[in-house]
Amino acid sequence: MSAIAAAPVRRSRRSWLFAIGLILVGINVAVALLTLVWLPYDPSSTAGGRLEAPSLLHWAGTDRLGRDLFTQIMIGSRIALMVGAGAVAIGAAIGVTLGVLSAFATRLLDDAFAAAFDILIAFPTLLLAMLVVAASDTASLGSAILALGIAISAIVARLTRILAKRVIGMDYITAARTSGTSWPQIVIKHVLPNIWPTLLVNFALQFGLAVIAEASLSYLGLGAPPPNASWGRLLQEAQGTVYTAPFGAIAPGLALLILVIGINLSADGLRDIGDPTRRGSR
Amino acid sequence: MSLLTVEGLKISTDGRALVSDLSFAVGAGERMGLIGESGSGKSLTAMAITGLLPRNISARGSITLDGQQVIGAPERNLGQLRGSATAVIFQEPLTALDPLTRLGRQIEEPLRRRYRRDGLDPKTVKHEVLALMERVALPQPERIAAAYPYEVSGGQRQRVAIAMALACRPKLLIADEPTTALDVTTQAEILKLLDSLVRDLGMALLFISHDLPVVANVVDRLTVLRNGKAVEQGPVRDVLGAPKNPYTKTLVEAARAFDQALGRTP
Numbered sequence: 308m309s310a311i312a313a314a315p316v317r318r319s320r321r322s323w324l325f326a327i328g329l330i331l332v333g334i335n336v337a338v339a340l341l342t343l344v345w346l347p348y349d350p351s352s353t354a355g356g357r358l359e360a361p362s363l364l365h366w367a368g369t370d371r372l373g374r375d376l377f378t379q380i381m382i383g384s385r386i387a388l389m390v391g392a393g394a395v396a397i398g399a400a401i402g403v404t405l406g407v408l409s410a411f412a413t414r415l416l417d418d419a420f421a422a423a424f425d426i427l428i429a430f431p432t433l434l435l436a437m438l439v440v441a442a443s444d445t446a447s448l449g450s451a452i453l454a455l456g457i458a459i460s461a462i463v464a465r466l467t468r469i470l471a472k473r474v475i476g477m478d479y480i481t482a483a484r485t486s487g488t489s490w491p492q493i494v495i496k497h498v499l500p501n502i503w504p505t506l507l508v509n510f511a512l513q514f515g516l517a518v519i520a521e522a523s524l525s526y527l528g529l530g531a532p533p534p535n536a537s538w539g540r541l542l543q544e545a546q547g548t549v550y551t552a553p554f555g556a557i558a559p560g561l562a563l564l565i566l567v568i569g570i571n572l573s574a575d576g577l578r579d580i581g582d583p584t585r586r587g588s589r
Numbered sequence: 590m591s592l593l594t595v596e597g598l599k600i601s602t603d604g605r606a607l608v609s610d611l612s613f614a615v616g617a618g619e620r621m622g623l624i625g626e627s628g629s630g631k632s633l634t635a636m637a638i639t640g641l642l643p644r645n646i647s648a649r650g651s652i653t654l655d656g657q658q659v660i661g662a663p664e665r666n667l668g669q670l671r672g673s674a675t676a677v678i679f680q681e682p683l684t685a686l687d688p689l690t691r692l693g694r695q696i697e698e699p700l701r702r703r704y705r706r707d708g709l710d711p712k713t714v715k716h717e718v719l720a721l722m723e724r725v726a727l728p729q730p731e732r733i734a735a736a737y738p739y740e741v742s743g744g745q746r747q748r749v750a751i752a753m754a755l756a757c758r759p760k761l762l763i764a765d766e767p768t769t770a771l772d773v774t775t776q777a778e779i780l781k782l783l784d785s786l787v788r789d790l791g792m793a794l795l796f797i798s799h800d801l802p803v804v805a806n807v808v809d810r811l812t813v814l815r816n817g818k819a820v821e822q823g824p825v826r827d828v829l830g831a832p833k834n835p836y837t838k839t840l841v842e843a844a845r846a847f848d849q850a851l852g853r854t855p
């Protein structure tokens with residue numbers, strides 16, 4: 308009885324959380340787009356007082372050089388979304404392709420693929436990213452995106468491989484094969500649609516992790532150089548003055564938190580949408 | 590020459606024989622029953638005919654289908670045979686349908702392939718989907734075409750699966766225990782439907798079952814499998830009337846006892 312009664316309640320709460328997640332992500336997207344056409348202050352202008360507390364003039368205060376922090380956080384939101392989207396796009400393209408190939412490959416090749424994915428995953432993401440960044444001459448936004456994309460591709464490939472193998476073993480794949488469906492058609496019409504919902508949720512989670520990883524890279528000084536200030540760089544710059552001007556660290560930290568929470572809530576909501584048996588209020 | 594000729598078929602895995610020295614033939618428009626207990630190798634035989642045995646299982650001997658050798662044939666040739674020479678209906682209609690694709694689309698997929706193969710006008714595909722659904726007596730075809738497999742009943746799912754097989758217009762329809770997962774009433778309906786479809790469309794039928802009374806009503810000839818070996822073969826009347834093999838005898842006696850028990854119940 309309780310299970311039956313609890314289901315609609317849980318569903319409505321879930322759809323609430325999904326809405327909140329979408330709103331949080333939506334705000335970030337809106338802010339990121341806004342920075343392309345308008346900013347409250349010139350990001351390199353040092354006209355403000357140094358380390359000012361938040362005020363009506365400077366909503367998030369100013370940094371050591373007197374630059375407006377809110378302006379920089381707005382720019383950081385654009386960087387975060389670019390890194391997340393770029394890294395996930397690269398990771399998804401490589402990962403899904405390799406994962407599907409591996410699932411269809413002969414036993415020997417599949418084992419080799421699986422081992423390669425595992426080794427790549429065992430590698431700490433940040434270490435991998437640092438290697439890629441170090442290999443490219445200068446730290447740039449592009450190298451950070453590429454590095455995180457490669458790290459994500461291994462995770463996506465392993466997940467895709469497992470999901471695809473499970474689908475390939477299903478009766479409906481054999482049924483489609485007996486009516487003459489070719490392997491490429493099987494992949495496009497049956498395998499991808501059936502693993503897509505799970506992959507999409509994973510992409511969203513990877514997006515959140517990429518945002519955090521990029522902040523960490525920037526914090527270590529390996530991210531995009533100024534003026535492409537990422538939240539990680541803001542955190543690093545605020546480190547020395549965290550006791551005297553805590554808001555310099557709190558504001559970018561909060562921005563990071565809001566985006567990642569938004570992404571994770573959205574990811575949970577996507578899980579329900581992808582599955583028609585869980586859709587609607589049946 | 591027969592539509593399907595199986596000669597000395599041997600199916601094995603890791604040196605273990607699962608089917609050995611199996612031979613039978615099905616002519617165009619003929620109906621053959623393949624009967625045997627669970628694990629006797631019926632489904633493996635069906636998969637061998639379509640060239641879709643699992644990787645760890647290998648087949649030897651000869652299977653000629655529509656004039657082509659299946660065993661050892663390259664994938665390209667097999668792909669052309671599948672759908673045009675054979676189509677398969679499976680035991681479990683829920684798992685044999687893609688859970689995330691609307692039923693109409695699932696019928697459309699093999700239909701489009703046949704239209705391309707036969708050079709028919711693709712504009713009429715959607716209409717033909719509904720016509721096929723009516724042909725297999727699905728009520729409200731439009732509604733069911735837009736539904737997902739979990740939204741319709743087991744019997745309706747099996748009708749969709751039959752429509753998918755019909756969409757291929759195969760010369761040989763292989764039905765692997767198509768009614769085992771259904772309740773008795775639905776089972777009788779599906780059997781009647783299969784019977785009339787095969788007759789009307791002039792398809793040959795390979796009907797697989799472990800249930801003698803079910804098979805006997807649908808087919809002309811029987812092959813009885815036991816532990817991967819054919820123990821008896823012949824027209825239904827002969828096999829049922831005068832079974833030679835002790836295993837077939839027990840099958841026939843069990844079926845008869847069952848019938849009598851049913852007849853005696855008030």
Ligand SMILES: Nc1ncnc2c1ncn2[C@@H]1O[C@H](COP(=O)(O)OP(=O)(O)OP(=O)(O)O)[C@@H](O)[C@H]1O
Pocket residue numbers: 602607625626627628629630631632633634643645646799
């Ligand atoms: N993929 C496989 N690997 C190894 N052995 C298998 C495999 N598939 C089937 N077998 C074995 O082959 C034998 C025949 O299996 P098959 O599925 O043809 O039986 P069946 O006659 O269709 O039985 P049922 O009536 O239960 O469907 C069984 O003993 C089974 O264990």
Ligand SMILES: [Mg+2]
Pocket residue numbers: 631632633765
């Ligand atoms: Mg079987």
